[in-house]
Amino acid sequence: MERPMQYRSMFIQTETTPNEDSLKFIPGVPVMDDGTAEFLDTKSALTSPLAIRLMGIEGVKSVFYGPDFVTVGKDAETQWSVVKPEIYSTLMEFFSSGQSLFRSEEDREAAGPQDTRILDTDSETVAMIKELLETRVRPAIMEDGGDIEYRGLTDDGYVRVKLKGSCRGCDSSTVTLKSGIERMLMHYIxxxxxxxQVLDLEEEIALDEFQKLEQRISREHGDDAKKESPAAHSSLAVETAFMATGGDKNQSQALYLLGGKALWTKELEVALLAGEVDMLVHSFKDVPTELPPGCEIAGVMRREDPVDSLVVKRGKPWTRLEDLPDGSVVGTSSVRRVAQLKRKFPKLVFKDVRGNLNTRMAKLDAPDSPFDAIILARAGMVRIGLGPRITANLGPPTLFHAVSQGALAIEIRADDDAARALCASITHWPTEWSCRAERACLRVLEGGCSVPVGVHTELREKEGQKEGVLVLTGCVTSLDGAKHVEHTIEREVKSVEEAEEVGKNLAKVLIETGAREILDDIKEDRENKIKLSEAAERAGAPAAA
Incomplete structure (x- = not known):
């Protein structure tokens, strides 16, 4: 009887942070008396009973402990109205129970950062850096639900740090480093x-992809320029800038409740239209079919294999979906995949799994994982070096892939003729025609990323000519897999406009043969879930605690 009384009397405050995907929860009791701790995946969270429970909430991808607060990070596709009620409940129940924050004292001692402790071996410069970080920088960053770690001083005088908590992946982090921390340290020392800033492995991989693209742009455009006009682009200089958005952290998740993809690109397009950058490089499947005024897709890179892939839990013997026993749990965050696979594998259980690729793989392989396998885009796995973990590829008729999956697109300002010419010189036209046909189909279906639309495209090129035969298959599947509409159109195409017409015609056939009914049902289902989420948020608000 005592615990429920404590549970009801607890009042948890929330504070926003500069990172819109992180919230600071203040339970009104001490969290970590000394130091901080961060959990980015299920494996690391195993040391803390609270962290593992929070990480088990759908949509939560990180947990951070401060002295008197808990910062929770979510993926970009999940609304706070969906996850906040369960976070409140979990925090209230835990802090009312009197349970230890860590499973052992050893885990507790290993969790907190030891980075700013001044050692006898530290030079005078390093000692001063640590003191300033500990006394001036860390308290300010903790106010925003984050923390900073000292990672060393290079021989040429650069202080290496790592931002944590709400500061991780925040668009303001660069400003914090350069305008705040760097200026202060250089003034006093x-x-x-x-x-x-020290980057995580996945951040380094993403940056490496941009550098490879930069080299290709410079090399291929340079060759074309020499052929056409040696002096035309002699002053061209290409510089890349890496900007992380919420959508970039989760490249395969369907924005079912949000009903659109603009969340993945809008921050970047603001920078583009403001002239801060001249080109944006996107995963093409994450780009809305309707762009903001003043923006256009001007380049499309050669497509990687667009199929989805099965990844089985490490140590399990299965090599195909057909091998999984009845009741096996398969993780995927795509309603398209779930809808199609429910048709063919009704005895399997499909469960949401979210986070970036490394996080999803950690969730799959964790000892307490509920998943027997997960399904991911092959292209993403290969790009970050996880190709060897792929168990099997899942192509048609088992699974039709997402529109434009596996391709990179370059977005520019519509009035930038120089950028358009540059993009044209590196565009792979068969990929562009195929993707634009798929996107035209999706645009007519009005599906965006929020409905189970699958496609498969083959472009049979005519040797030595910029034309070919386009074979485009599209399907729309109900959320429960019970209804499925599929059609194929084969046409000769001699331009990208003709390819887009094939996509539009395919969409019209799908609508006429049953897709409209499926789309209307999905729209109604989404609206009902949004209403339930809003009601759940009101029911779980702190004032009601």
Whole structure:
């Protein structure tokens, strides 16, 4: 009887942070008396009973403990109205129970950062850096639900740091580093020449992809320029900038409740239209079929294999979906995949799994994982070096892939003729025609990323000519897999406009043969779930605690 009384009397406050995908929860009791702790996947969260429970909430991808607060990070596709009620409930129940925050004292001691403890071996410069970080920087960053770790001083005077908690992946982090931390350290410590942030493995891989693209643009455009006009682009210089958005962190998730993809690209397009950058590089499947005024897709890179792939839990013997026993749990965050696979594998259980690729793989392989397998886009797995973990590819008729999956697209300002010419010189026309046909189909279906639309495209090129035969298959499947509409159109095409017409015609056939009824049912289902989420948020608000 005592615990329910404590549960009802607890009042948890929330504070927003500069990162819209992180919230700071203040339970009114101490969390970590000393230090901080961060959990980015299920494996690391196993040391803390609270962290593992929070990480088990659908949509939560990180947990951070401060002295008197808990910062929870979500994926970009999940609305706070969906996850906040369960986070409130979990925090209230845990802090009212009197349970230890960590499973052992060893886990507790290993969790908190030891980075700013001044050691006898530290030089005078390093000791001053640590003191300033501990006394001036860390308290300010903790106010925003984050933390900073000291990672060393380079020989040429650069302080290496790692931002954590709500600061991880925040668009303001660069400003925080350069305008705040760097300026202060350089003012008080002349030996400091600058501050640089240490990147995680996945951030390094993403940056490497941009650098490879930069090299290709410079190389291929340079060759074309020499052929056409040696002096035309002699002053061209290409510089890349990496900007992380919420959508970039989760490339395969369907925005079912949000009903659109603009969330993945809008911050980037603001920078583009403001002239801060001249080109944006997107995963083409994450780009809305309707772009903001003043923006256009001007380049499309050669497509990787667009199929989806099965990844089985490490140590399990299965090599195909057909091998999984009845009742096996398959993780995927795509309503398209679930809808299609429910038709063919009704005895399997499909469960949401969210987070970036490394997080999903950790969730799959964790000892307490509920998943027997997960399904991911092959292209993403290969790009970050996880290709060897793929168990089997899932192509048609088992699974039709997402529109434009596996391709990279370059977005520019519509009035930038120079950028358009540059993009044209590196565009792979068969990929562009195929993707634009798929996107035209999706645009007519009015599906965006929020409905189970699958496609498969083959473009049979005529040797030595920029034309070919386009074979485009599209399907729309109800959420429960009970209804499925599928059709194929084969046409000779001699331009990208003709390819888009094939996509439009395919969509019209799908609508006429049953897709409209499926789309209307899905729209109604989404609206009902949004209403339930809003009601759940009101029921779980702090004031009602």
């Amino acid at each position: 002349p030996e400091v020449k600058g501050v640089e």
